[in-house]
Amino acid sequence: MSKTSREIVLDILLDIDRNDRFAGDALGGALRANQFMNKKERAYISRLTEGVTEQKIRLDYILNQFSKTKIKKCKPVIRCILRMAAYEIFYMDAVPDEAACNEYVNLTGKRGFRTLKGYVNGVLRSVCRNKAAITYPSMEDGVESYLSVKYSVPEELVGFLLKEYSTDQLEQILQAGEQERGTTIRVNTMQTTTEKFRNILIEKGIKVEKGYYNQTSLIISGYDYIRTVPGFHEGLFTVQDESSSLQVLAAGIRSGDVILDVCAAPGGKTMYAAEQTGEQGHVYARDISEEKVDKIDENLERLELHNVSTKVWDAAVPDPDMIEKADVVLADLPCSGLGVMARKNDIKYHVTEDMVRELAAIQKTILDVCAAYVKPGGTLIYSTCTIDRIENEENVTTFLKAHEEYELESLSDYMPECLKKRAEKGYITLLQGVDHCDGFFISRLRRRK
Numbered sequence: 001m002s003k004t005s006r007e008i009v010l011d012i013l014l015d016i017d018r019n020d021r022f023a024g025d026a027l028g029g030a031l032r033a034n035q036f037m038n039k040k041e042r043a044y045i046s047r048l049t050e051g052v053t054e055q056k057i058r059l060d061y062i063l064n065q066f067s068k069t070k071i072k073k074c075k076p077v078i079r080c081i082l083r084m085a086a087y088e089i090f091y092m093d094a095v096p097d098e099a100a101c102n103e104y105v106n107l108t109g110k111r112g113f114r115t116l117k118g119y120v121n122g123v124l125r126s127v128c129r130n131k132a133a134i135t136y137p138s139m140e141d142g143v144e145s146y147l148s149v150k151y152s153v154p155e156e157l158v159g160f161l162l163k164e165y166s167t168d169q170l171e172q173i174l175q176a177g178e179q180e181r182g183t184t185i186r187v188n189t190m191q192t193t194t195e196k197f198r199n200i201l202i203e204k205g206i207k208v209e210k211g212y213y214n215q216t217s218l219i220i221s222g223y224d225y226i227r228t229v230p231g232f233h234e235g236l237f238t239v240q241d242e243s244s245s246l247q248v249l250a251a252g253i254r255s256g257d258v259i260l261d262v263c264a265a266p267g268g269k270t271m272y273a274a275e276q277t278g279e280q281g282h283v284y285a286r287d288i289s290e291e292k293v294d295k296i297d298e299n300l301e302r303l304e305l306h307n308v309s310t311k312v313w314d315a316a317v318p319d320p321d322m323i324e325k326a327d328v329v330l331a332d333l334p335c336s337g338l339g340v341m342a343r344k345n346d347i348k349y350h351v352t353e354d355m356v357r358e359l360a361a362i363q364k365t366i367l368d369v370c371a372a373y374v375k376p377g378g379t380l381i382y383s384t385c386t387i388d389r390i391e392n393e394e395n396v397t398t399f400l401k402a403h404e405e406y407e408l409e410s411l412s413d414y415m416p417e418c419l420k421k422r423a424e425k426g427y428i429t430l431l432q433g434v435d436h437c438d439g440f441f442i443s444r445l446r447r448r449k
């Protein structure tokens with residue numbers, strides 16, 4: 001017997017819960033395994049999985065007010081069922097609350113927990129009855145618990161970010177997770193123009209807005225799968241947030257430049273760099289594993305870019321063959337990902353200050369190795385998709401102390417008008433919810449000699 005959409009979501013959430021998986025991976029796997037489903041079912045499954053993941057802390061806060069057993073202590077199946085039901089009650093209107101309760105009580109029995117049907121029923125009916133009267137922590141109860149429950153972010157992470165951002169700034173950053181955003185794509189200008197491609201999309205009924213910072217970026221919505229968007233298979237565009245494309249623009253790549261991208265998969269910046277340097281130039285793109293490099297190759301093939309060579313290479317290991325070979329080194333390093341919390345909604349549950357410090361140490365090692373690859377007069381672009389000083393500014397400061405041959409160089413010439421002032425100092429932190437893109441850090445380090 002085939003599973004209902006709610007059962008599929010329950011299994012995805014259990015997979016995430018038991019195997020500590022990221023929601024995007026678990027959801028993607030389940031959608032691929034259930035390809036027979038129609039668009040509406042897929043949308044429902046995605047919304048419920050992503051919503052429960054995104055709002056986990058807030059949902060548990062609500063449920064704990066009506067359950068004698070703390071939700072975290074419940075059996076995984078019951079915990080997931082209660083969260084799903086609470087999410088439907090508070091955030092979705094696919095079915096009336098009463099009907100949703102019945103569905104989840106039945107699901108409890110179907111999953112072998114007949115004796116807990118009464119408990120699930122009791123908690124859910126109480127939630128429905130008291131829906132409008134639920135109170136949440138206020139600012140007076142403490143900023144950390146207020147922001148934690150309101151935006152469903154662990155208190156520890158709120159505390160960590162409050163060391164760097166004011167309450168207002170952090171609230172703006174966290175609100176980004178609640179804003180509907182289209183998908184930002186960058187047009188492959190080696191094959192078409194932004195205007196021509198924009199018209200093709202509009203003709204096919206896709207909603208298109210212009211990018212805020214990059215003239216080759218478009219923000220699209222109203223499509224089913226990205227692979228079904230016209231021009232995908234022909235390589236007319238690639239999915240790339242504007243923050244990422246600004247990183248490549250920050251490099252000021254000239255036609256004929258030699259570029260080394262040390263952490264390149266899936267290849268977003270490599271592809272843009274390849275377009276910028278053109279047929280006269282070359283990009284060396286690397287990543288840590290075969291699987292990752294295959295992803296870059298797949299994208300290069302789709303975009304028909306031939307001026308790139310790829311290789312599996314650990315960026316922390318010096319490569320004698322690359323010493324002083326590159327006009328530009330792109331070091332877009334592995335990081336905590338706090339800049340993309342709004343899109344990858346479970347990153348927030350994984351990041352701790354200890355983890356940030358461990359990552360900063362890895363970034364430092366890789367940057368030290370990269371220093372030798374840049375030609376005198378060339379440029380090292382260090383970037384991350386995170387927004388904390390430890391991984392960003394502190395790493396730049398440490399690097400400059402260890403490498404006297406480098407200096408920070410203003411980014412203003414490479415940034416759009418509205419960002420020029422902030423970019424003068426040689427680095428810029430873009431903030432989700434404040435700027436029109438993901439949170440991202442870009443720094444430009446010039447090798448003097």
Ligand SMILES: C[S@@+](CC[C@H](N)C(=O)[O-])C[C@H]1O[C@@H](n2cnc3c(N)ncnc32)[C@H](O)[C@@H]1O
Pocket residue numbers: 244262263264265266267268269270286287288289292313314315316332333334335385
């Ligand atoms: C932020 S992502 C890069 C995104 C890429 N620049 C783009 O624009 O598509 C970081 C990448 O670093 C890779 N990575 C992590 N540790 C690495 C290492 N020691 N050497 C090389 N690559 C590494 C990861 O596999 C991941 O693909």
